[in-house]
Amino acid sequence: MEKKLGAKLVKRYLSGTATPKEQRVVEEWYAFNRLEEPAIDSPEDFIRIKSEMWAAIDTQSRPQVRIFEKWKWLPYAAAILLFVGILGIYEWQQSPQEYEVANYAGPEIKAGHEGATLLLSDGTEIDLAAANVGEITTKQGVVISKNAQGVLVYSANDTEPQVNKAISNTIVTKNGEMYQVVLPDGSKAWLNAASSLTFNSDLATSATRMVKLQGEGYFEVSKNSRPFIVATASQHVRVLGTHFNINAYAESKGLVKTTLIEGKVNVVSSSGERIIKPGEQAVNRLGQINVHEQDTEEILAWKNGFFKIDGNLHDIMLSIGRWYNVDVQFTADAPKSLNLWGYISRSNDLVTTLRQIERTNKVKFKIKERTLIVTN
Structure with a gap:
């Protein structure tokens, strides 16, 4: 050799x-x-x-x-x-070095950050983290700009005549990114890591305000007589003006969780529909919708800058993997169903976060470059 x-x-x-x-x-x-x-x-x-x-x-x-x-x-x-x-x-x-968390000596694996990529149907692609504050571009009578807080804002361009053909916009966050956008109708949306939101530039004037979500997003919908619809692969959420969170990651294999914070929403699937109230969550399993009470603080933890851990180890580690942009692997004896509870800041580096979880004395972690190995 x-x-x-x-x-x-x-x-x-x-x-x-x-x-x-x-x-x-x-x-x-x-x-x-x-x-x-x-x-x-x-x-x-x-x-x-x-x-x-x-x-x-x-x-x-x-x-x-x-x-x-x-x-x-x-x-x-x-x-x-x-x-x-x-x-x-x-x-x-x-050769990649494998470290236990207790004696980790590799490069720092930092927390995620604000960032996303804007994809337009005419082929334009914009790195929003690198874009300067101010106007980014004007498309089909809509001005796309970035404010001082780093938020993407859509507004009408009164100096240009309105056009009939709308242009599609897709905001994509990678692993380790999250982003906020003010949509053309004034509604606000936050995207978690590894998510995407697609909508047309005429959202402010179209008969139905339709957006498409993959991954996880939180919405504060501006009140309007025109319905606002969030479509995922297996359901539609129909509202007029409300605050809610949708978790629809692909690895959930058809499982979609819709949690209502304020107002009223109608969750529609292929097998029926359910109206939920604030503090409730509709869980859609392959079209079957079940509703239960939900701790909304846990659901919004990602948006507010921390992990509120209250669930099984498997789901927790997938969330951590997306935020720190690491590949999570489980050994055969890893306690995937272990239930944990606690608060951890999302601004911590990965090793600090893992050390806090290891204090349970029920799970251990090893790091090999950007691969995180979970073991008993």
Whole structure:
């Protein structure tokens, strides 16, 4: 394996495609070789000596070797030992290190931040975190701008005539991002990590105010006689003016949770519909809707800057994985159904958050680059 790796390193070095670390490994070996042998002035000589060195190793590995052959190849053998040693250190440095949380010594894994990408149906793509405060663009008579608080705001452009064709807008948050937007009709929406919200630029004037959600979003809908509808893959939520949260992540496999904070909403699925009151949650399991009372503080914790942990370990870790942008893996003995309760700030780095959970003495974590391993 070392010989193959060495050959690849030398080949990449000679072709100019080696990384700075790979170049250093080859040059250190080359410098040592020059101390023992005449100067090597061409790539062909370099490749020839490399080939002879590998051949020397093969010769030395045979059962019977004459003494003068050992001495003849001693400088090469010493160079090889140094080269393989350097390769070993290089490989160790390059290989991902696995740490327990208690003695984590890797790079800091920071909390998520405000950020999102705006995708327009005409192909325009805007990084909202990098966009400057002020007007970003004007499309179809609608001004899209970013205010001093970093919130995306849609407003009518009175200087341009209204157009009949609306343009589609999609705001996408990645893992480790969340974002707030003021929609064209004045309604407000907050998107949690790994979510998207799609709506048309004519939302302020269309007969029905329709938006499409994937992931999790909190809405404060402006009161209006025109209905406001939030569509997910398996249901519609119909309101006139209210505050509510919808959790519809794809990994939930059709499970959608709608929690009402203020006002009244009608949850409609393929199998029926239910009207819920403030403090209630409608749980849609593949079209079947069940309603129960719900702690709204827990539901809105993500929007307010903390994790309110009150549930099973599996769901908690998925939420943590999205916020810190890490891949969560469970070992066979991981206590996925373990129920936990507590408050943790979402501004903590990952290790601080995990150490607080480990204080239960019922779960342990290991970190390997951006992979989080959950174990008993």
